[in-house]
Amino acid sequence: MSSKHVMKGMLAFYILIFFLYLFGPLLVMGVTAFNTPNYPQAYPFESFTLDWFVKLWNHRAMMEGLQNSFWIGIGVVAISVPVGLAASIMMNQIYHRARGLFYLVTVSPLLTPGVIIGISTVIFWKDVMGVTDVTKALFYKGIVLSILGQSSFVAAYCLLIIMARLTRFDRAQEEAALDLGASNPQVFWHILIPFLKPALLSASVIGFLSSFENYNTTTFAILADKTLVTVLAGEVRQGTTPVLSALAVIIIAISLLGAIIYELLKRREETKAAQIKENARLAERGEAV
């Protein structure tokens, strides 16, 4: 019996250490955001201030980076979700021998170090777009290259997410719709897409977040422009004020909020599903009479 208590104690201690490791650095950084010294300092705590948050708001480079990151994210999702959708549909229908090769090619960006994707993107498109001066001026831009580079692996994420849902699709529904007179595009828009909606949504969200926080690939592809992440990297490299800590605090606050909202939504969905099940049960009983 006591060995069980020892095990339990060790388990609790282990979990404590784990989360200390995970949260510790962030907590410390959070504290520095409210501390006055110019260099991020947690201890000794000199005096409380919100100055760094104000300076964050006025930080031009970061705001510009934020904007770019946002638009790049939108662009990446706009490309990757349709491509991932098309690829998962094709993957589902292509015959077996080709499927293995197809899978390998499409999933390879996930196995490639981000730096290589970034490098190859820049080298390739520089020459392709440099073919004429017009294309070079229009397209050889950090934002465009970042979108292209990131899309290569974000599309792979989308492919996997959508495929997971697609394999559960009941083909009988497709046939039923055809039988009732629907054309193939109608089946696609009326039946398949609504079914895939949750997967499309989560692919978009994950795609956007992956793009937003990407560093390894973007740092090459962004050329002379900046994203929020590359600005951060620059700041860290050069030594910085607690403005970065302030940013971290905001991000943590947003993600906590997001987690809470997600939890609430999930609870609501569960009660709704239970209600529907109850209705069906009652209907079943009513019929047997």
Added chain:
Amino acid sequence: MSSRLFVFIVPFVVIALFWAMARYESKLAHDPNHKGYFERNGMTLGLIFIFLVALWTLFLVVLPYLYMVVESFHPRLPLPKRGGPEDYLTIAQYKSFFVSPSDNQWNTNHMGAFVFSLIASVAVTIFNLAFCYPLAYFMAQVGSVQKVRLLMLGLIVPYWVNEILRAFSMRLLLTSKGLINQLLMWTGLTDAPIDFLYNNTGLYLGLSYGYLLIMMFPLYNAIESLDKNQIEAARDLGAPWWKIHRDVVIPYAKPGIASGCTMVFMLAAGSLAAPQFLGGPNTLWFTSIVYDFFFQAFNWPRGSAYAFILLAACMVFVLGMLRLFKVKLGEAIR
């Protein structure tokens, strides 16, 4: 014709190949049940799908890689001289990895960095595996649903913070004026601040820290799908807890372990942020070398060659892992 232009023939070859395979396949089995691709999706949609996928696989994946590889076989030339007589295929860039071109000595710096990066990545992978395994097991099999959801949220929230900021926060802790040093000196364990960054501790901690969740998820998923009854049965038969893990849990969770290790290794080996911010002045990380070739030396061909060497090492490791764990590629991804 320039060897670079050669790469652009690839799309046509690939499309022709797929066309031939599709024709062959349709002749092979006249199965009335097997509706053709265009019959099932209609002409417009079918073509759109093919177009999108071709665009992605060819122009965003295959061609850039090929182009980079081709580039790595070229000498470094300023723009006007490209395509000219001095632009010929050469393995000089690859040679430079082994023999430094500046002094014709063994390039111990770069080779050393390469080996160091790989070994460090392996070490980080092993540490993460050992560190995450108990929690993954607890969450997957032991914990109650409430607790697990809470723990899950607790794991995910830190990872919403960007990896740069996380590396930064780790650095804050470890500097000579940082909290850890203050703590050590205050308790009297040390007299002078330890330079964690110089002795690479910071680097290891930072790398491990960055990829904890990457190891966690596949492990958790794999262990979670294990039927609790198997563990009960083993316990019932009298097996001690370590034997249960060795004989029941770990073999079952192999795909998850392989997946987690593969991803962590690849991310660690290819990592830029942690080495840049947490390494000491003497730390030479292979990926940083590649970065420098691009942004400091502007030597793209050499950077490409080194990048390809990194890619090759990662591929070898991944394949070795899969072989070691006897896991197929499809199972290891997610």
Added chain:
Amino acid sequence: MSAGVDLEGVTVRFGNFTAVDNANLAIKGGEFFSFLGPSGCGKTTILRTVSGFLDPSAGRVKIGGQDMVGIGPNKRPTALIFQNLALFPLMTVADNIAYGLRVRGIDKKTRRKKAGELLDLIALPGQGDKLVSELSGGQKQRVAIARALAVEPKVLLLDEPLSALDLKLRQHMRNELRAIQQRVGITFIYITHDQGEALTMSDRIAVMSDGVIEQVADGKTVYDQPETSFVASFVGENNGFPGLVAKADATMAVVETAMGSLRGRNPKGLKDGDKAIVFVRPESLRMGKGKALEGFTAAVKNVAFEGNATHVFLQGPSKKNITVTIGRGQGGDIPAQGSMADVQFDPDLALILPEGKLARE
């Protein structure tokens, strides 16, 4: 508006396997036609070929006289009720029913009206805004039918629609389906492995086995005058006594079987020496010995009371199982288990058919 369906030499092959072998059939417009057979006999394949999801390897399918070659399932005047119903889970009941109209470009108002009418027809008035998952099994069944009827097909195809329902509901739905068909007047093609369904609902039945149509006739004919051994053994309960034909004339014959010489009708004109099987239904057998009737003796293995009838299970010398069914009001002695009993029958109720494949029991 309904149309007839013609199968002309339809053969469907999957690689080396022949699912349907040279089916020739003329289904009349407005009739309730069933395909009856065990699983794997090819009836689902025929249904999918008529609806357009499969192309025949040989032969033609004609609907309303028009050859359907090259016409896909969305262009044929047919509607299919799937075995698992395949209702659209993300749409409401009304949207499900009106879907066929929606893809034809009919405006929302008309669609709502039509959906309302059909909901009344299937006795689910006002339930249009519910989600499909909130309905019971029987209700979903009816929604599937309404959805198919909404597109006003000339032929309605039903793929074992009642197999997932429990007994009471099934019987209720049998009557409903028949009533709906008669009210709407279109051709119903119904496939099932349950003979009770086929017999009670259909105008005509096609009995199938291993891809071959063994017989096409109305229920009574299939039951009383089966053409082949398979039909005789598959439809209803039947006792088959194999043997060789001894004395054959124009209408009757005697067959030497393990139970002795048995006389019966000889509609196929079998000759002496032919291999044959004598079929006598359990309800045509009587206990006891009589002078004018055919009979044999066998050991009683078991007696089972089943409510409105009692079954006596006997076993002959060849270990063959014989069933006698005695109706509640019929009277007569029920023999004791383990005894030897006499069994008799009227030779006009016995049928002699050429030896052939029997239904798997």
